[in-house]
Amino acid sequence: MLDVGKWPIFSLCSEAELQLVRQACVFGSASNELLYTTIFVLGTNCCGCLGLGDVQSTIEPRRLDSLSGKKIACLSYGSGPHIVLATTEGEVFTWGHNAYSQLGNGTTNAGLVPYHISTNLSNKQVIEVACGSYHSLVLTSDGEVFAWGYNNSGQVGSGSTANQPIPRRVTGCLQSKVVVNIACGQMCSMAVVNTGEVFVWGYNGNGQLGLGSSGNQPTPCRVAALQGIRVQRVACGYAHTLVLTDEGQVYAWGANSYGQLGTGNKSNQSYPTPVVVEKDRIIEIAACHSAHTSAAKTQGGHVYMWGQCRGQSVTLPHLTHFSSTDDVFACFATPAVTWRLLSVEPDDHLTVAESLKREFDNPNTADLKFLVDGKYIYVHKVLLKIRCEHFRSSLEDNEDDIVEMSEFSYPVYRAFLEYLYTDSISLSPEEAVGLLDLATFYRENRLKKLCQQTIKQGICEENAIALLSAAVKYEAQDLEEFCFRFCINHLTVVTQTSGFAEMDHDLLKNFISKASRVGAFKN
Template sequence: MLTRYLQLVLAGAMSQIRLEKWKIFDSLDDQVKRSIHLAIVLKQRNDLMDSWKYSALYVTEDDEVFGMGENLNNGCFGTGDKVPHPEPKRIDVLCGKNIKGLEHSKEPSIYAIYAISSIGSVFAWGENSQGQLGLGTRKNTLIPTKITKTLVGKKVVQVACGTNHTLALTSDGQVFAFGSNYYGQLGLSNNIDKSIPAKVDGSLAGRFVIAIACQRNASLALLDSGEVFAWGWNKNNILALKVPNNDNQNIPLDVLRLEREMFSKIVCGLYHTLALSTDKKVYAWGNNSNGQIGDGTKNRVTIPTIISSAIGGVKDIAALSCASAALTETNEIYIWGFHGDQDILSPTINYLFTTLDEVFAPDICRPLRPKEDLSLSINMNDSQNMWLEHGFDDKETADFVFVVEGKKIHVHKIILILRCAFFKIMFLGDWKEKHLSEQTIEVYSFDAFYAFMKYFYFSELDVQPEKVLEVFCMAHYYQMNELQMKCERLITTIVTVENAAEIYEKAHELSAKSLEDFVFSFCLKNMAAVVESDNFKTLRDGVRRDFLQRAAEQGE
C-alpha cells in the first residue's frame, strides 16, 4: 500500500546533468559526465591568490562515488587524506551504498558533508567542532561515518544544514537536530549543543513534516498542512513568526501566513526565506539588504510577502546567500537579489539561464541533479511506477472514490495531493472533502473523468478524441497546466467543420488564447461550412457576435 513516505521519494535518474557551467568537471571525459546523476561543488577562499578553490563530489549511475579538486576543509572528499586530487578519487566507503542525496553546510571553508543512501542511512564527515555531524563527538573526521544513535531504524529522506547545525527529516515526518544551539536553532527548548541527533518536538509533536530548510543560524519546517514553522536566530523577527519574537527562538513557532494560504516548498539563503504556495505564487521574508526579497526595496520584511504576480505561475524556487531565483511554468528564469556583482531589487527575467542551477554557477544552491519534470511533485523508480500503474482504480488500496454517472473510480489521496495544488488544498485544507471518502462528480462524463484520473498515475493522456475537450476543461479547472497543454496539442489535430465552433467557444471561455487563435484560423479557411454547422448555431450570442466581428476585421 502507498505510504506517506512517497511524498519524499528521492528521484531516480532522468536526463543528463548540465555540467558545463562548473569548470571543475572540464577534465572529465564525456562518458563519465554522462554517467553522473548527482553532484555537489564546494569552494574555499584562496586569500593568497584572491580567488576561490573548488572541489566536487559526484555519484555515478553504476553506484560509485568520487571526489576531485583541492580537497578543501582538510579532507572534504572523505578519502581519508588531505591532499589535492586533480583526478577523481574513489570514495570507497560510499560506493555500493546507492547514494541518493548529498548536502553540505552553508559556510564556505568549514564544510560538514552528508550523504543519504536509498535506504535512508546518513553518512557524515568533515567539520565537527559543534557536533554537527551527529556522531556523538566534536572531532573532525576524514572518512564518511554512518550516523547511528537516535537515527537507528529511521529512514532519513532529507538533510538541511546551517553553518554549524544540521536537521534530518525522516520518512515518518519527524525532524531531528544536532550541532550548535547557541541561537536555539535546534528547536529543543534550550540552548545546549547536541552531538547526537535529538528529536524536535514542541509544536511539531504529532505533526507530519514534509520538508526542512536552514538559514545560517535558524531552521524551518514545512508541514503537510501547508504551514511553515521556524526557530533559531530571529533578530528583528526575520523569521516572520506569527507571534513576533525579536530574540533567539528555541522552540518551533508557526510563520505568519495569509488566510488559507498553503505552501508546498521552502528554501533559504543566509537570512531570508522563499516559499512556494500551492497556487504557484512566491512569497519571501527576512533580510533584504541586497533586494533578495524582491519587493523593489532593501527594507527588511517580517511578513511573508508575495512577489510580483507579473512573473506568472512558478513551479520551482531557489535561494543562495543573498540571492533568489524562480522557474516559471513557461520555463522562464527570474532572478533578484545579489547577482553578478549587482543588486536586483525586483524579479527580472534572464534569458541566459535554462535551469535554476545555472543561475548560481559556479556556486550551487542545491545538489546538481538531472533536469526534472517539476510538473510532478514526486519522482519514482520503475518498480514504484509499476506499483502506481497497478494501483490505479484499485479498490483494495484506494482511500477515496469519485462517483461519475453512477460508476466508481478508486484513487489515492496522496497521489492527487502531490500532483495537483487543487487537490492538496481540498484534502489538507478545511474543506468538507477532507473528512469524506467519496465525492460525486456531476458536470463531467465518466469516460472523461476516468481519463483525467488515469493521468495522475500514468502521466499519459489516454482519452477518446470526442472526450479530449472535456478533459481540457477539467485540466483548466483543476489547474493542471501540463495536462491542459497536452490536451490543447491533441485538440488541434481533431478540429473539424462540425466541432470548430464548440472548441472555439470553450477556448474563448477559458482564455486559452493559443487554442482560440488556432481554431479561429481554421474557421476563417472554412468560414461558410463552419457558419452552417449545428455547433455554430448554438453558440452563445456574445461569442457568436465577437467571432463574426473578428472575422469581418480579418477580411478588411
C-alpha cells in the same frame, strides 16, 4: 539535459568523465565536489570534506570507496564545510568539519571519512537532509525532524542554546505534526507540515523567521502571518526565506541587503511579503544558505533571479536566459555552488533543437566551411539561410564550399555561427564585445541583446571604461546606461584604472558632463 559544465570545477574533468556524471554537488568557497555513478570527489579538501581519509586536495577525481555500492538520495553541506548525505535506503552519512558537533557522531573531531549515523535514527528512513552553516537537520519518512550541531541561537530547536552532539527529535509544536519539507538558513531552521503551515526556529536577527520580530526562537513556532495560505516548499538563503504556495505564489522575508526578497528595495522584512514574478504560476523556488541569491522557475519554463548577482544587487525578479534554477547559482551566486544535489539523467531522445546543436562544426555532415584565422568551422548552408538574413542573400548564388573570413576573429565568428545552431552564446565579456560588433554589422538584434547580457555579467572596475566605450561605439544604449551606472557607483576605483587614463577625449568629456548631471562630484 542539465549542463554541469557551467561550474568551473568541472573544467578539471575530461569529456569522458563528464559523460559519466549522473548526480553532482558543488560546495564550499573553492568549489569542492563531484559525484557520479561510482562516487568520485575532487577539489579543496578542507577538514577532510572530500571524505577520503586525508586532507589532500585533488584536481583528479578520486574514488570515495567507503560509500561504494550506495545510491545517493539527497545531500546537503555546511560552511565548514561538512556533508550530510542520505542514501536511497534511508541511511545517513556525515563527514568533514565538526567543531560544533554538526556531524552528529558525539564528538567535535573532524570526520575524514563518511560516518554512518545510527544514534536515534537506526529504525528511521531519512528522506531529506538540510544543513545550515554548522548545524544539520534530517526528515524521516514518518514526518519527524531530527537536528544536531551548533545551537548558539536555538537552531536545533531543543529549547536551549547548548550544542547538540547527536541527533535528537525536534518536538514542541512539531510533536504531533507530519513534516513534509525542511530547510536551513545560516543559523535557522524551517519545516513545512502536511497542512501547509510553516514552523521556524533559531536565529532571527534579520527577521528571517517571519514572526514580525527579531528575537531568536529556541523551539519551533508557527508563522502566523501565513494563516490561510497553504505552503508547499520552503527555501532558505543565508539570512532570508522563500516559500512557495499551492497556488504558485512566492512569499519572502528576512535580510534584504542585496534585494534578495525581490521587493524592489533593500529593506529587511520580518513578515512574509509577496514576490511579484509574472502572471504564470511558480513551480520551483531556490535559495542556498551560503548565498544572498534567490531564484524561481515558472510553469512556462521561465527562470527568474534576484538578490546578489556577482556582487551586484538585483532588487526585482529578473528574467534570465536559463532553463534551470541550478544555472542561476552556477553563473551568478557567490560562491558558485549548487543549491541542491543535481541529477543528470541521460536521455536518448533528442529534440530538433538538440539535434541541430550536435551538428554544429561537424565535418561529416557539413556542406560549407568558413576559414577564419587559418582554422575551419563546418556548417550547413540551408541552416544558415534559414537562420540569418545576411546569409540568405550572401549564400544564394554562392557555390563555393569554402568561405574566407577576415573581418572578425576566429572565437567571435565561431560563437556567431554556433549561436545560429544553439540560440545561446558562451564567450568572455571581452570577446562578447567583438560579437556585439558583428551582431550590429549583421543587424542581429537578439544576438546583440545576448552580447549585452554577457558583457553586463562580466563587468568589473578594470574593464568598465572599455565596455562603456564599446557600448557607445555599437550604439547599445541599454549597455551604455548599465556601464555608466557601474562607473558612477565605483567612481574612485574606475578613475584610477589605465582604461580611464587612456579614455577617448570626446567620450571623457561626455562622461564627465553626464556624471556631473547625476551629482557624482557633489561633496
